[in-house]
Amino acid sequence: MPILALKILFGDRGKLLGLVFGVAFATLLVAQQSAMFVGLMTRSQNIIADAQDADIWVMDPSVEYLDLVRPMRDGDLHRVRGVPGVVWAAPLFKATAPVKTPEGRTKNALILGVEDTTLIGATQRFVIGSVADLQRPDAIAIDRVGFMQLWPGEPLAVGRTLELNDRRAVVTAITDAAAAFSAQVIIYARYSQALSYLPTGRNQLSFVLAKAARDLEPTNVALAITDQTGLRAHSSEEFSRRTVQYYIRSTGIPMSFITTILLGMLVGSAIVGLTFSMFVSDNLPQYAMLKVIGVTDFRITALVLLQAAVVGTTGYAIGIGLAAAFFEFVCTPTSALRGFILPWWIAAGVAGAVSVLILLSTLASLRRVFAVEPAVIFRS
Amino acid sequence: MRAPKADHAGVVAVSCRGIVKDVVSGGTRTRILHGIDLDVLAGEMTFLVGPSGCGKTTLISIMAGLLPGEAGAIELFGSHLGKLGQAGMVRFRGAHVGIVFQKLNLFPALTVTENVAIPLLVQGERAARAEIRANDLLFEVGLAAHAGMYPSQLSVGEQERVAIARALIHEPALVICDEPTAALDMASGYGVMQLLRGVAVSRDRAVIVVTHDNRITPFADRIAHMSDGRITRVQARLDREAA
Numbered sequence: 001m002p003i004l005a006l007k008i009l010f011g012d013r014g015k016l017l018g019l020v021f022g023v024a025f026a027t028l029l030v031a032q033q034s035a036m037f038v039g040l041m042t043r044s045q046n047i048i049a050d051a052q053d054a055d056i057w058v059m060d061p062s063v064e065y066l067d068l069v070r071p072m073r074d075g076d077l078h079r080v081r082g083v084p085g086v087v088w089a090a091p092l093f094k095a096t097a098p099v100k101t102p103e104g105r106t107k108n109a110l111i112l113g114v115e116d117t118t119l120i121g122a123t124q125r126f127v128i129g130s131v132a133d134l135q136r137p138d139a140i141a142i143d144r145v146g147f148m149q150l151w152p153g154e155p156l157a158v159g160r161t162l163e164l165n166d167r168r169a170v171v172t173a174i175t176d177a178a179a180a181f182s183a184q185v186i187i188y189a190r191y192s193q194a195l196s197y198l199p200t201g202r203n204q205l206s207f208v209l210a211k212a213a214r215d216l217e218p219t220n221v222a223l224a225i226t227d228q229t230g231l232r233a234h235s236s237e238e239f240s241r242r243t244v245q246y247y248i249r250s251t252g253i254p255m256s257f258i259t260t261i262l263l264g265m266l267v268g269s270a271i272v273g274l275t276f277s278m279f280v281s282d283n284l285p286q287y288a289m290l291k292v293i294g295v296t297d298f299r300i301t302a303l304v305l306l307q308a309a310v311v312g313t314t315g316y317a318i319g320i321g322l323a324a325a326f327f328e329f330v331c332t333p334t335s336a337l338r339g340f341i342l343p344w345w346i347a348a349g350v351a352g353a354v355s356v357l358i359l360l361s362t363l364a365s366l367r368r369v370f371a372v373e374p375a376v377i378f379r380s
Numbered sequence: 381m382r383a384p385k386a387d388h389a390g391v392v393a394v395s396c397r398g399i400v401k402d403v404v405s406g407g408t409r410t411r412i413l414h415g416i417d418l419d420v421l422a423g424e425m426t427f428l429v430g431p432s433g434c435g436k437t438t439l440i441s442i443m444a445g446l447l448p449g450e451a452g453a454i455e456l457f458g459s460h461l462g463k464l465g466q467a468g469m470v471r472f473r474g475a476h477v478g479i480v481f482q483k484l485n486l487f488p489a490l491t492v493t494e495n496v497a498i499p500l501l502v503q504g505e506r507a508a509r510a511e512i513r514a515n516d517l518l519f520e521v522g523l524a525a526h527a528g529m530y531p532s533q534l535s536v537g538e539q540e541r542v543a544i545a546r547a548l549i550h551e552p553a554l555v556i557c558d559e560p561t562a563a564l565d566m567a568s569g570y571g572v573m574q575l576l577r578g579v580a581v582s583r584d585r586a587v588i589v590v591t592h593d594n595r596i597t598p599f600a601d602r603i604a605h606m607s608d609g610r611i612t613r614v615q616a617r618l619d620r621e622a623a
Binding site: 001003004007008010011012285286288289290291292293294295296373374 | 473485494498499
């Protein structure tokens with residue numbers, strides 16, 4: 001009997017293609033857009049994640065998220081260091097500046113200045129060189145993708161020079177830093193050197209990175225810092241979450257993605273629902289025929305569910321395959337979409353959503369199968 | 381339901397007593413069958429004739445267990461259909477009733493063999509054995525060479541023969557044919573009726589043919605005339621020949 005159900009399904013190629021297309025379309029759109037959204041939100045806090053040494057971020061009370069910088073006074077660093085439970089505290093300078101190669105190519109770069117001696121706050125992921133190479137004169141570490149954008153087609157190598165606000169910088173290391181929200185070139189330098197690239201005022205301290213004592217929760221130490229200094233302080237996890245929440249709350253990005261995702265679900269549901277409904281309608285005489293020759297409603301339900309499962313599995317496989325291909329071939333390491341991936345849990349979530357979509361469409365159609373009187377076949 | 385395998389020729393295979401059927405449409409109840417009494421004998425081909433709307437299709441639907449009646453009783457080889465319940469009725473149909481529909485209702489995506497084998501598959505027979513039996517039956521109805529074809533590749537007359545084979549494959553006690561010659565020309569219609577006589581009529585089976593087609597009445601052993609939901613007359617072959 002299962003073979004019979006499959007033959008009925010494959011016998012109507014037009015509707016089968018419509019059904020598979022509907023499921024594949026919904027899967028592709030929902031999976032791709034969800035993963036893009038998650039990728040974008042992940043990017044918004046990559047700088048925090050890359051500063052692996054620190055578990056507390058301290059900032060001006062008016063700062064709500066990573067990309068909003070309100071400089072603090074240099075003395076605030078010492079005030080943070082004086083809070084009980086803080087093992088160490090290091091300054092972090094964060095700003096954007098244009099960089100220029102000797103060949104004349106210009107890009108905007110995110111400049112991150114980390115403490116001169118400890119170099120705390122720099123990424124630990126290096127392709128060439130190490131964090132210690134930032135100690136050299138005029139040294140900067142540039143991210144791999146940034147290097148490829150500034151010197152396209154050339155092999156990764158240290159020793160190249162850049163111009164940053166008319167000041168010379170030498171690439172001494174190449175990092176594998178995760179892309180930031182706006183996908184700029186990411187440059188790490190010593191704090192004092194970074195300040196010299198952007199001498200815009202007396203107060204330049206963007207953030208203070210701190211480490212909580214081993215036996216203390218970073219959240220509690222952050223509260224203590226806020227209590228004693230009046231500065232805003234969060235654990236790294238909390239600051240990441242707040243940064244993501246800021247983008248979700250204060251920008252149109254989530255609404256745009258959610259709209260597309262809902263439209264994908266809606267259009268996919270409409271295609272699948274209508275096509276499946278038409279498929280069942282067209283096959284009602286055949287279902288009635290099966291009832292006449294002794295097939296129970298239960299077995300017919302099983303047959304229809306089998307047909308739906310085949311359609312759902314095929315459509316999902318095509319859709320998720322196309323989505324995976326997008327992230328594999330479009331989000332290349334040198335593209336603006338670098339770092340975007342299709343997480344397994346999104347693929348699993350979309351599978352769940354598609355299953356619900358298929359199940360609802362099937363159940364809606366099955367009502368008519370149950371309702372059809374076998375005697376109708378004499379009149380059809 | 382017991383399997384009617386004994387020699388029942390001439391005994392009452394289907395007994396209808398006081399069958400009443402109403403339909404409700406737009407709040408109005410209309411009586412379609414007014415207490416039908418009819419006996420169908422085993423080993424015979426009984427024709428049910430009458431004008432459109434007289435209740436023939438409703439009567440065969442009730443006899444086949446496809447529709448419940450409001451009142452009355454039907455026995456098939458001594459078993460009361462009214463006592464079977466819904467699930468029992470479905471099993472009963474699957475095991476003991478074969479139907480040849482006017483529109484045939486063959487499955488277009490299945491081959492001729494697969495179409496014929498379906499009733500056995502429904503009863504849980506293994507596909508390979510069901511297809512062997514289907515091919516045997518196709519040989520009997522002269523379609524052995526068409527076994528692997530699809531219904532759309534056959535003529536209407538050939539499709540009719542496939543439908544007959546499908547109705548007989550599970551050796552039902554009751555075979556109902558609804559207008560089997562309606563879409564056929566004279567020669568094809570005769571061919572189909574000869575086939576029905578040859579393969580469907582047997583000592584332990586009742587065959588009921590609903591028809592408007594006067595050309596095929598010579599094939600009938602007995603003709604039940606219906607009008608306005610009533611059996612008005614039952615004519616046996618001998619009576620007709622005498623007349």
